[in-house]
Amino acid sequence: DAKTTQPNSMESNEEEPVHLPCNHSTISGTDYIHWYRQLPSQGPEYVIHGLTSNVNNRMASLAIAEDRKSSTLILHRATLRDAAVYYCILRDSYNNNDMRFGAGTRLTVKP
């Protein structure tokens, strides 16, 4: 039972913004939305997370829909180093705290 849905792949041009979508129509009120990415031959790394409000950090921005059924990870200026698989994950703060990954979105950045 997939809790999140992401496109399999996306392409972007270097130095342009990238919007990576995630649908989570069955999200519960206690689910946090987390994004991780995995660069080639590395372990996943944290990108950003949020609950209801939009969030910004040095890596990216997270825009959360008002009904929380979807979110978008925004990379403001893609670099070649941002080429990775991006995972959108829901983490429930009430029932259990597991962290399960789907297939993610493979982002290709073209020079």
Next chain:
Amino acid sequence: DARVTQTPRDKVTEMGQEVTMRCQPILGHNTVFWYRQTMMQGLELLAYFRNRAPLDDSGMPKDRFSAEMPDATLATLKIQPSEPRDSAVYFCASGMTVNTEAFFGQGTRLTVV
């Protein structure tokens, strides 16, 4: 610079042998996850612990896999006996609450021949 440390980084073993993978979580983190990654299955959650107690190991083949936390600084994942289909990269991650980030190790690449 706190990090999750996994050993060994690479392991080649023969079918039927016991394999032990180790993970040192970040000091103070109370949650530890074990994952297996293959091209076909992606990142699968095998088991996770909170405060050293196993919360869910439903992702592990019970007959051959076992995961333990003998103390707060060490998590182990054992496969006995190993089979070629166990060949994968195994990741460990540690964290605190769901409102904080989790940190992953570099993984153990296991090859069973």
